[in-house]
Amino acid sequence: MTMSFTSESATVLSGMYAAEAEYLAAGGPGEASFDLLAPFFAPDVELHQADALPYGGTWRGHNGMTRFFLMMGEVWESFEMVEQEFLATGETAVVLTQVRARATGRELSFPILQAITVKDGRITQVRPFYWDTRAITDACALPTPTN
DSSP: OEEEESSHHHHHHHHHHHHHHHHHHTTOTTTSOGGGTGGGEEEEEEEEEOTTSTTOEEEEHHHHHHHHHHHHHHHOSEEEEEEEEEEEETTEEEEEEEEEEEETTEEEEEEEEEEEEEETTEEEEEEEEESOHHHHHHHHSOOOOOO
16 A cells, blocks of 8 residues: 555545455455444545446445445455555545456456545545446346346
8 A cells, every 4th residue: 555645634544444454354244334434434424436337326424335335245246455545635535446356256457546535534525436337337247148
């Protein structure tokens, strides 16, 4: 993980990603409690996912984040953040993550660039940008049965 920062945003993000690793190690969505992650997210947090994705849309608040993680757990068989780079200044942080994932038996590697807003020590907004949403949607689609 590479970091370049000048603000509390990097501290919050470091804590959140460490908590996320703990959350996933404890079983992740449906098994572990979102309470591990909750201190890092504002109660009215907004996560904006590309509509084309199986988990697309806007997820609001802690309940929305809990539902989002459950949906991610249903879509992905595995989802590993292989490498991350942070740039955080003021309330804005940018995180470039290289992902290795598996869905419907298909392996996929892709980058995600996230614009994250941190206010008063908590994440208030997350906007991920995917390089190729079609490749992700295709990998997550169940194979069409042949007759």
